[in-house]
Amino acid sequence: MTYLTVYSDGETPETLLRTEDPAEIEAALKEIGVRLRHWEVVDGLGDDAGQEEVLEVYRDEVARIVAEEGYTFVDVAQLHPDDSPDWPERAAAARAKFLDEHTHDDDEVRFFVSGSGIFYLHVAGKVHAVLCEAGDLLSVPARTTHWFDMGTSPDFTAIRFFHDDDGWVGDFTGDPIASRIPDYDTIVATRS
């Protein structure tokens, strides 16, 4: 289930809101121009499903949103724990890529097929930390300052939608705010 925590963005961030209530989450996100929708999760897709299989299973939903919103490039980002000796390094490197505050010229539109991750949206003096889980489709407007934490043991599959064939391009702001706000592991551990 989606979980939202809102923090002030000062030197000592305060928790302003914690909620799992879908209507409250959607209303809070709407205030900052962010849209959260839900698609029915298709059961039976294993962690070993590749990009083609994931996109095939969600073919109708993907085609509908592509037609409605004009995306030109769709891909699948995923990471699941495995037993290989280099897993800790690969997990840490993947996590680090999105962990600093950045923006995109394109909207950030992500559908969680499985697992979870937290998008931190830094808008108007607050940080909205949106823990997305399977079935969540989050649409963040272009140029919104944000970062993403997949945690120290990443486990997720997400479909990404782009208007730009170059796919993921991030502009980093250099603001160290992400280091002051509770990370994925902390939020998940303290969620009651």
Ligand SMILES: CSCCC(=O)/C(O)=C/O
């Ligand atoms: C869950 S998709 C991977 C993260 C990503 O694409 C992004 O832009 C994070 O800010």
Ligand SMILES: [Fe+2]
């Ligand atoms: Fe991003």
Ligand code: NI
């Ligand atoms: Ni998994």
